[in-house]
Amino acid sequence: MRVAKPTTVGLSALLAGFLLAPVAQAYELEIHGSNTVGATLAPMLVSGYLERIGDGPVVARGNGLENEKELLVQTGNGKVSVLVAAHGSSTGFKALASGQADVWASSRPVKPSEAEAFRSRADLTSPDSEHVIAIDGLAILVHPSNPLNAVSIDTLGQIFSGQIRNWSELGGPDRPIRLYARDDRSGTWDTFKSLVLGETYSLQPDALRYESNDQLSDDVSRDPSGIGFSGLASVRDSKLLAVSDGNAPALKPNQLTVASEDYPLSRRLFMYTGGSGTPAMARELVEFALGPDGQALVADSGFVSQNPVAVKPRFDAGTPESFQRLTANYRRLTVNFRFSEGRTKLDNKARRDLTRLQQYLSDQGRSADDLLLIGFADTQSHELRAQMISELRALSVRKALQETGVPDVAYTGYGQYMPVGGQGSPRNGRVEVWIKER
Incomplete structure (x- = not known):
C-alpha cells in the first residue's frame, strides 16, 4: 500500500490543530463527584464564595466536557479558577483519593470500604471531613x-x-x-x-x-x-x-418534611474533604457552604436549606389529640436532631445544627424559654422503655444546647408514637424542636 507523504499545508494544519487544542489547566480548586450536587448547587456555592474573595464578576463557562464547569474570578493575587466535575458520587471519591480533587461532592454517605481505604490520610466520617451541605428529597x-x-x-x-x-x-x-x-x-x-x-x-x-x-x-x-x-x-x-x-x-417532599428528614426518601448531600491536608481554599468554601449565606443559596438552588424556619404543620387524622394539645401554641422548626450511634450520640449534622439553632434564636430575638424539645423512639418491647428512650434523647439535646449557650430548654418524650418510618427505621429515633408562637 502506498502511503502519501504529508504536504506542507497538511503539516501546517496539524501544527495549528496542536496549538489550538485544549491544554490541561491547573485549577486552584477542584470539586468532583455527584451530578445532583454538581449540576447547579456546587457552581452556585462556588460563585457565592468567589464573589466574597474576588475583585470582579464571577465568570462561569464550559470546558468542552459534558457535566463539567469552570468558574473564574480576578483577585488581587491574580486569577482564581475552580473546576466542578459532576460525573457521579463514586467518581468524586476516586478523584479525592488520587489527589486530583480537593473536595468530593456526594449525594450519599461515604461507604465503609471508602472510609477504610482513606483512613491512613483522614477519617472521612469525622466532623472535620464530612460536611452536610444540604438536604434533598429523592x-x-x-x-x-x-x-x-x-x-x-x-x-x-x-x-x-x-x-x-x-x-x-x-x-x-x-x-x-x-x-x-x-x-x-x-x-x-x-x-x-x-x-x-x-x-x-x-x-x-x-x-x-x-x-x-x-x-x-x-x-x-x-x-x-x-x-x-x-x-x-x-x-x-x-x-x-x-x-x-x-x-x-x-x-x-416539602420544606418541613425534607429539612426534618421525616420524608422517607430524604437524604443528605455532602462535601467531603481530606482532613488536615485540605487546602485553605477548600476549607473556606465548605465553611461558606455551611453558613447562613451558603444555606440561602442552597434554598435558591431548589434544595432544602438547613437554616431553621418555623412552620405550622398540618396534622393528619391520625395525629393523637394529646400531641395536638402539647404543640397547640407552638410552631415546629425545620430541624430534627438525629443520632449516629446508640441512642444519644448526636451525628455530625446535629452538631452543626446546635450552632444554627443558637444563631436562629439570636436573629429572632428569642430565648431558650421559647423552645420545646420532643423526643421520639422506635417501637420497643415495652411502652415504658420507649418512653424512657425518647426522654433520654431529648435530654441529650438539651445538654448539648446548654454547652453552646442555650440553657435549660424544656423537654419531654413522646415514646414510640407518631413514627415517620417503618418499624426499625432509624428515622423514628429523633428529637423535634418546637418554638412558641408570638
Missing part, C-alpha cells in the same frame, strides 16, 4: 396525567424490579410501565438502591439509565408510561408522588 416522578398520587416504598421496589409491570395493577390505565433510573456512578442511584430496592429487589434490566437528573425528569414528563426518580431540584414538569414507609403516613 423525588418519585410520573407523567402529569398519571392518576396515582401516593406509593409505598415496597410498591416502588416491586415496580422497579419488574414485579409490577402495568399501571392497571395500581388503579391506573391499562398501560405498560416504563422505568427511568440514574446510572451506576450516581449517588442518587446508590440512595435509591439502598432506600427502595434494598436486599429484596433488583432493578429491571430494561430500565433507561441517565447521568443527568434533569434529562431523566424531562423524559418522564413526556412519557405517560414513565416513572423515575431524581433529586428534588429536578422535578421540573413531572408529577411528584407522596411516599409512605411501613404504617407511617405518606408524605410529599
